[in-house]
Amino acid sequence: MIRTATEADVPTIHAMIHELAEYEKAAHEVESTPEQLRAALFGEHPAAFAHIAEDDTTGEPVGFALWFRTYSTWTGTHGIHLEDLYVRPSARGAGHGRALIGELARLCRENGYARLEWAVLDWNEPAIAFYHGLGAVPIDEWRIFRLSGEALQGFGGAA
Template sequence: MIRQATVTDVPEIRAMIRELAAYEKAAEQARATEEQLREALFGERPAASVLIAEDDGTGAVEGFALWFPRFSTWTGTRGMYLEDLYVRPHARGAGHGRALLAALAAICREEGFERFEWVVLGWNEPAIVFYRSLGAEFLDDWRVCRLDGDPLRDLAARAPEVVRPGP
């Protein structure tokens, strides 16, 4: 079963984020607290949405997908960016990942989103094979860029004042 997450799912979502980070060999980078996730997902201005995969028989949470809308200047349309897709190891191969992605694709169609995008680590061959089986296109000419920590702080320190419209 696939369902929308509720605020009571936050501890389980945080646990799965930490499991995903450990799988991706980056456990120390998963610093989000339950409070941060609660605000980001269910606060006044939600930053993202989450779908939960549950086992039909037991109701156990087996995976999740966290996504948010994006915008393409080239097409002039909104799209979906999948930040995290995770299925617990014991539940892999049972269709939870495919069901989560299918549910997200249905949201794309319902919302008129023309693109559904995500990234995958180059060493994660099981995920790459899975995504290829769904017909995903791999954009080898594009590279992910990131600023964080000191480089982000240093660039921000050189920012000009931004003029904002008044009330």
């Protein structure tokens, strides 16, 4: 079962963010707090949205998708950027990831959004195979660039 996250889900989502970071060998990079996540998802002006996958038997959360809207000047429409998709190891293979992405695809169709996009680490072969199985294709001619940390602070402060 897939449902829209509620404010009560914040501690669980935050815990799964840490689990995802551990899987991606980047646990040391997680700086967010539950309070920041709560504000981003449920504050006065939400910056992101989340869906929860629940175990069909127990109703326990076993995964989540955290996403935000994008806008394409080329299509003239919004889209969805999937920031995080995570299913706990004990629940993998039961269709939760497919159901989460399916819900976001449904939201795209329902709202006239042209794209559902996300990034995946180049070493994560199980995820890449899963995404190919959904019919997703890599956009190899584009590269992601990021300004952060000292580079962002230095450049952002330049006049």
